[in-house]
Amino acid sequence: MEEKSYKELMNDITTFIFDVDGVLTDCNVLVTTTGELLRGMNVKDGFALKFAVNAGYNVAIISAGTNEGVKLRLESLGIKNVYLGAYDKIVRLEEYLNTNNIKPEHVLYMGDDVPDFPVMKVVGLPTCPQDAIQEIKGISKYISHKKGGEGAARDVIEQVLKVQGKWAL
Template sequence: MEKSYKQYLAQISTLIFDVDGVLTNGMVTVMPDGQLVRQMNIKDGYALKTAVDCGLRICIISGGKNEGVRTRLKNLGIQDIYLGAHDKIEQYHELSDMYGLQTENVLYMGDDIPDVPVMKLVGLPCCPNDAAPEIQQISKYISNKNGGEGCVRDIIEQVLRVQGKWDGNFDAKYD
């Protein structure tokens, strides 16, 4: 019998997220100079900062190259940020080697086909509610929130609650 996704939450120590379609809604505004502007959910930011402060390893692997995204994530305390990653499995193996990651301790949230190879390797593959059908098929947890609309907060809060680290009395600065 397949384990419920909730049975994986207690042992998660590393959470890896895609950016576009997970931390954002996947939409970009094209500025006159060609710059692509994204929006991120402040509640996802709070959850990311809280997770870092609670000792969880947060990593980002994204095909996008926006340095504004890197700045935002670094300001939340995230150290492992891979942008411009077209073959995400390479960055996953680098992280795994660097930290000695164990499959059962890793959660990955992605939303589209480039996320499939990594999602097949981790203990808890997750996705937003509006992820591609192929991603939903391989996910052990599908958030009820869409990308950029709180799906990251949703899964982080669940992990922290199960691990007894979410008590509502946080002093984290996240903006």
């Protein structure tokens, strides 16, 4: 049986799950004199995340990071399921899917580094930014032409919604 293309798999997506560092942000962290870690997030990614939520998609974040500012930003976009401090991402994924009665094949996950590997092995559409590590690129069914923090999330959300006829334009 022939494997489906990533565009064909996009027809089945009901759920978007994203890592934060290296996906919704670039890999840079600014450190203040008080030790606070600051990150930048792309507003076009933010628009697409909010648009997906408003269009009725499940949107979740699973990150090992624990920055409350990141959580506030994502919640302001309407994302109710923001899981920070998730060092074992597969456990959090399984809990989220079971709680919300979501099948793994309906999930698009975007990750960029080693902690994302186990999750990406079980979802229907594993994706990554252009600057992900090679091992993650190797298991991704779609590699965005955008880098993390530079529109990679927008890229995959927009493509899925266009394939499903639900994008803004």
